[in-house]
Amino acid sequence: MICDKKYAEKSDQRSGGAGTEAQIISASLYTKTDQNKFVAVVRERNADGHAYLPTYYKGRIYIDLIDEARYGEEFDRLLRWIYDRPLYAKPEMGKPPAFLNLDSPVKLTTAVPLRRAVDAIKAGRDQAEAFSEQYLDVIISELNQFVLEGGGENFDEKILKSIDDFIPYRNELVEFFINVATYRPTEAMAKVIHRFFEKLIVFNYPRDNRGYNNWSFDNFKFISNEIFCITLAL
Incomplete structure (x- = not known):
């Protein structure tokens, strides 16, 4: 469409060829069919500097x-x-994370404790802190499955896989912290979260006599730092 004052007026009045075009184009635009099929080329502005369209x-x-x-x-x-x-071409969508695969959904043992904690937080119940601590303790318990042993040439891949596998838990924690920040930003809840981080940081260091390397805890360092940054951001 070549748009100037005369074209815009005829289009709005549904007069002449411009009016016919308006009926065709407006119907297409409003039904969301192929939004790139039409474009306006402006050749005139009004006294206020606005394009005639x-x-x-x-x-x-x-x-x-x-x-x-x-x-x-x-x-x-x-x-x-x-x-x-x-x-600027639209980039292709990247590969989805494994946990989004609908054929094999990840079922977390933390799901039920999370729902119980979030429901209590939203409802303002007295048990909100207790349920929240229970949920966070389950998270700490689940972290044991992410402990890496040994080394080898592909140990860096194990670290990356461990971080990737933790993403569903991280997403749950984001939901939990958002609800805390929104509905329960209390001193009592802050103490619950503080105790959680005290338990979390233990995973950044050796806890027994098993062999380890300087990079054996890199996955936990990444995970704990990410959770901490998310908490601060919220």
Whole structure:
């Protein structure tokens, strides 16, 4: 569409060819079918400096061929639209995390304690702190399965896999902390969370006589730092 004052007025009045185009284009835009099928090229502005556009097209992106200083840039946009060669192509979606695979959903033992804690927090119940501590203790218990042993050439891959496998638990913790920040930002709850971090930091260091390397606890260092940063952000 080449838009100027006359075209915009005829389009709004459904007069002449512009009116016919308005009926066709507006129906397509409102039904959300192929939003890139039409584009407005503006050639005139009103006294307030606003582009003359049909009412149904206002608020949408248009190509401005009025400003001589930007004419070349805008004309390039028009050519790219015509030949479907956008300057900034939409990147392809990356590989989804394993836990989002609907064929094998991850079932966490923390799910029920989390729901109990969140429900108590939202409802303002007296047991909110107790249920929250129970949930966080289950998280601490689950961390034992992420302890890495040995070394070898592929130990770095084990670390990355361990961090990736913890993501469902991390997402639960984000939900928990959001609800605490929203509904229960109390001193008593702060003490519960403080005790959780005291238990969490233990995993960053050796706890028995088993052999270990300097990097044996890198997964826990990443996990604990990430949880701490999330808590501060909320």
